[in-house]
Amino acid sequence: MPEDSNQKQGVQHRFVYQDDVQIEKPFDWTQIRRLGKYIKPYGRQLLPVMIVMMCVGALSKLFIPLIISFAIDKALLVGNGKLLALSVAGILALYLIQWVANTYRIRYTNTIGQRVIYDLRDDLFSHIQKLSFNFFDKRPAGSILVRIVNYVNSLQDLLTNGIVNLLIDCVQLTGIIIILLIFNFKLGAAIMITVPIMFLVSTKLRVAIRRAWQLVQIRTSRINAHLNECIQGIKVTQAFTQEKENIAFFDHMNVDNTKHWNRASTMNQSFNPIIEVTGAIGYCILFWYGAYLIQQGEITVGLLVAFANYIGNFWEPINRLGQMYSNLLVAMASSERIFEFIDEQPSVPEKKNPSELPPAKGDIRFENVVFEYEPGRRALKGLNLDVSAGQSIALVGHTGSGKSTIINLLCRFYDVTSGSITIDGHDIRDVSLNSLRSQVGIVLQDTFIFSGTIRDNIRFGRLNATDEEVEQAAKAVRAHDFIAKLPSGYDTEVQERGNVLSMGQRQLISFARALLADPRILILDEATASIDTETELKIQEALKTLLKGRTSFIIAHRLSTIRGADNIVVMDHGELMEMGDHSQLMEHKGIYHGLIQAQYKFLKEVI
Numbered sequence: 159m160p161e162d163s164n165q166k167q168g169v170q171h172r173f174v175y176q177d178d179v180q181i182e183k184p185f186d187w188t189q190i191r192r193l194g195k196y197i198k199p200y201g202r203q204l205l206p207v208m209i210v211m212m213c214v215g216a217l218s219k220l221f222i223p224l225i226i227s228f229a230i231d232k233a234l235l236v237g238n239g240k241l242l243a244l245s246v247a248g249i250l251a252l253y254l255i256q257w258v259a260n261t262y263r264i265r266y267t268n269t270i271g272q273r274v275i276y277d278l279r280d281d282l283f284s285h286i287q288k289l290s291f292n293f294f295d296k297r298p299a300g301s302i303l304v305r306i307v308n309y310v311n312s313l314q315d316l317l318t319n320g321i322v323n324l325l326i327d328c329v330q331l332t333g334i335i336i337i338l339l340i341f342n343f344k345l346g347a348a349i350m351i352t353v354p355i356m357f358l359v360s361t362k363l364r365v366a367i368r369r370a371w372q373l374v375q376i377r378t379s380r381i382n383a384h385l386n387e388c389i390q391g392i393k394v395t396q397a398f399t400q401e402k403e404n405i406a407f408f409d410h411m412n413v414d415n416t417k418h419w420n421r422a423s424t425m426n427q428s429f430n431p432i433i434e435v436t437g438a439i440g441y442c443i444l445f446w447y448g449a450y451l452i453q454q455g456e457i458t459v460g461l462l463v464a465f466a467n468y469i470g471n472f473w474e475p476i477n478r479l480g481q482m483y484s485n486l487l488v489a490m491a492s493s494e495r496i497f498e499f500i501d502e503q504p505s506v507p508e509k510k511n512p513s514e515l516p517p518a519k520g521d522i523r524f525e526n527v528v529f530e531y532e533p534g535r536r537a538l539k540g541l542n543l544d545v546s547a548g549q550s551i552a553l554v555g556h557t558g559s560g561k562s563t564i565i566n567l568l569c570r571f572y573d574v575t576s577g578s579i580t581i582d583g584h585d586i587r588d589v590s591l592n593s594l595r596s597q598v599g600i601v602l603q604d605t606f607i608f609s610g611t612i613r614d615n616i617r618f619g620r621l622n623a624t625d626e627e628v629e630q631a632a633k634a635v636r637a638h639d640f641i642a643k644l645p646s647g648y649d650t651e652v653q654e655r656g657n658v659l660s661m662g663q664r665q666l667i668s669f670a671r672a673l674l675a676d677p678r679i680l681i682l683d684e685a686t687a688s689i690d691t692e693t694e695l696k697i698q699e700a701l702k703t704l705l706k707g708r709t710s711f712i713i714a715h716r717l718s719t720i721r722g723a724d725n726i727v728v729m730d731h732g733e734l735m736e737m738g739d740h741s742q743l744m745e746h747k748g749i750y751h752g753l754i755q756a757q758y759k760f761l762k763e764v765i
């Protein structure tokens with residue numbers, strides 16, 4: 159393969175974005191019933207008014223052509239001015255009634271639709287908040303986001319306008335058909351020859367057009383995902399000088415998107431002419447056959463005008479029904495995906511009537527703990543560990559040895575595959591998640607800073623903390639000095655992920671956050687990033703304050719932390735290999751000794 163094409167293929171296969179495979183689903187009553195449950199709470203209050211308004215609007219529209227017909231035959235053609243004026247007034251009154259009814263109907267439909275969407279979005283978000291870690295392990299954040307935003311929005315149209323329009327159109331169509339057949343069966347039946355053609359074109363072509371637009375939508379989503387990834391990873395891209403490749407990949411996606419857009423747009427443009435031609439055939443039949451029936455004396459001119467009016471009103475609902483049908487198929491797929499999330503049960507279930515974990519002393523016991531993230535791959539292979547209240551435990555070991563897993567299990571982000579973990583003798587599976595997690599504080603390596611002020615970020619540890627308490631916590635972990643030097647002090651706005659702050663500063667903020675929460679058990683995943691000695695000293699002092707009197711687990715990377723720990727647990731391939739304090743383990747000359755030697759050697763070489 160020539161180099162050029164090799165390169166091109168490489169670029170095309172570099173980023174893989176998973177699309178939602180099915181963009182439409184067949185009509186499904188279960189979905190409608192589930193959606194119906196969301197409408198029910200508002201039904202009794204708003205539905206009756208809405209239905210009355212809908213019927214008034216549809217009926218007043220149906221009567222207008224009849225009055226026109228009456229006005230032509232009985233007033234215009236015989237020169238009865240008074241009756242003509244009365245008819246015009248009647249038509250005006252009907253238009254007015256129609257306008258009022260439609261205004262209120264739209265207002266009520268929108269209210270119901272908005273409330274349903276609000277409830278659905280709320281349910282989805284609160285449900286996702288409760289789901290366990292393994293749910294997020296399996297899904298990219300983008301796909302979760304799309305379900306909350308796009309799929310819920312795509313239901314909005316169906317719920318606000320779709321269902322009501324469907325009812326109005328059905329009432330209107332039935333009304334027109336009855337009137338046409340009653341007033342002149344032969345002419346009515348002749349016009350209706352075009353109905354099946356119109357219906358077929360409207361449904362089939364609409365579905366094809368909808369599909370074409372959805373393919374465009376998929377391409378646009380891919381572009382968005384790629385843009386998002388490229389912006390997030392811009393530093394890596396520039397560091398590895400991959401800008402050209404990224405541009406080439408983006409171009410390839412852009413071309414693909416434009417190609418699909420052109421196709422969908424061409425199909426779209428063909429829709430109206432087809433509908434117009436079919437409509438025109440209907441008019442031809444009406445005027446040709448209608449003129450014949452007038453000559454025969456079977457119908458009046460007024461009735462012919464009324465029929466023309468009805469045909470005009472006839473295509474509109476048929477056209478909309480076709481569109482509604484294709485919207486419904488998309489809504490089926492959207493609601494299925496939304497309910498799929500809502501039905502997802504947390505893999506870490508709460509007991510039916512869980513007891514509350516009493517204020518913990520902090521004695522922790524891991525007994526024969528086996529854990530598999532995926533069946534057959536053991537991340538912990540029968541861990542036994544006893545930790546007394548107030549002890550600090552440093553977890554060390556090679557990458558992938560199971561250190562974070564121990565912490566994930568203690569917080570019950572996952573449940574043990576077998577064995578048990580107890581706090582002060584209480585199995586953590588028997589107590590409520592809230593009472594457990596509120597007593598276990600966690601400071602992660604990748605400190606998450608939310609958009610907001612520094613004060614808000616510290617207060618995240620305890621939302622009802624006063625400003626003084628926030629500042630006290632910051633002072634205790636030596637964060638106050640740098641915060642005070644920021645342009646607006648504690649009120650300085652930091653952006654998502656806290657990009658304006660250094661690694662060390664972010665860590666100090668997360669310490670203050672943890673101190674404010676004041677948990678009995680503290681978990682600390684130390685940052686590995688190199689920080690200057692002054693900050694390192696500050697962090698060590700802050701750590702002392704933070705750990706005082708608490709049972710703590712530290713995934714340790716710094717020699718200083720390891721030395722100070724009461725007990726050092728050395729993990730290897732999911733097994734506890736060594737345990738003891740620093741001097742004991744150094745004497746033992748095992749894995750720990752090797753790790754420390756390697757670190758010293760590295761430091762010596764660097765220094």
Ligand SMILES: Nc1ncnc2c1ncn2[C@@H]1O[C@H](COP(=O)(O)OP(=O)(O)OP(=O)(O)O)[C@@H](O)[C@H]1O
Pocket residue numbers: 295531532537555556557558559560561562563564
């Ligand atoms: N979410 C996950 N899904 C599947 N396997 C996982 C998951 N998280 C970790 N593992 C696997 O479990 C094992 C232990 O991982 P763990 O994260 O506990 O290691 P660690 O000692 O904390 O490593 P590091 O020091 O690199 O953070 C590894 O083999 C890892 O591949």
